[in-house]
Amino acid sequence: MKFGYTIVYVSSVADALTFYKEAFGFETRFLHESGQYGELNTGETVLAFASHAMGEMNLDGRYQKSDLNAPPLGVELAFVTDDVASSYAKAVAAGAISVKEPTAKPWGQVVAYVRAIEGSLIELCSPIGG
Numbered sequence: 001m002k003f004g005y006t007i008v009y010v011s012s013v014a015d016a017l018t019f020y021k022e023a024f025g026f027e028t029r030f031l032h033e034s035g036q037y038g039e040l041n042t043g044e045t046v047l048a049f050a051s052h053a054m055g056e057m058n059l060d061g062r063y064q065k066s067d068l069n070a071p072p073l074g075v076e077l078a079f080v081t082d083d084v085a086s087s088y089a090k091a092v093a094a095g096a097i098s099v100k101e102p103t104a105k106p107w108g109q110v111v112a113y114v115r116a117i118e119g120s121l122i123e124l125c126s127p128i129g130g
Contacts, residue, residue: 006077007048009055009063010118013038016049019117023094024079024087047077066119068097076113078123087124088112096122 010016017028017038026047031038039048055063066073081087084102091114092098099113099121110126 003045005046005048007050008077008118008120009052009065010049011052013049013051016116016118019095020047023091023096023114023116024122025090068115068119072099072115072119072121076121076123077116078125080125080127082126084110084112084124084126088114091122091124 008016013031013035017031017040020026020040021028026040026042029039029041029046036051036054037048039046050058052065055061055065064073079087088098088102095117096114099115100111102110102112102124104110107128109128112124114122114124116122
């Protein structure tokens with residue numbers, strides 16, 4: 001078994017792909033001609049986006065949409081960076097919502113939190129031990 005994908009359901013796949021490029025620098029790897037599914041070039045594990053319509057179809061409507069007006073769902077996407085402060089500033093400038101500014105943790109890691117335009121909670125962190 002291998003972890004292959006994380007799929008985030010969104011209102012607009014194209015908007016999500018654009019936001020993640022502007023905020024975090026990830027290039028689009030694939031966008032289906034229907035606009036209902038797309039993937040980012042993030043390394044070995046794929047970060048993908050699917051429309052809420054696809055979620056309705058795949059899960060018979062039994063999933064909870066992320067809501068920016070509610071606390072984040074109990075899942076986060078973590079992006080590792082050597083410069084958390086700059087990455088945080090870039091993300092916020094691109095439209096990410098600040099949740100927690102960069103903070104040094106007792107184990108030496110620097111961590112910040114933002115929410116993406118579709119509501120996903122994103123951790124920006126330095127490498128552990130870095």
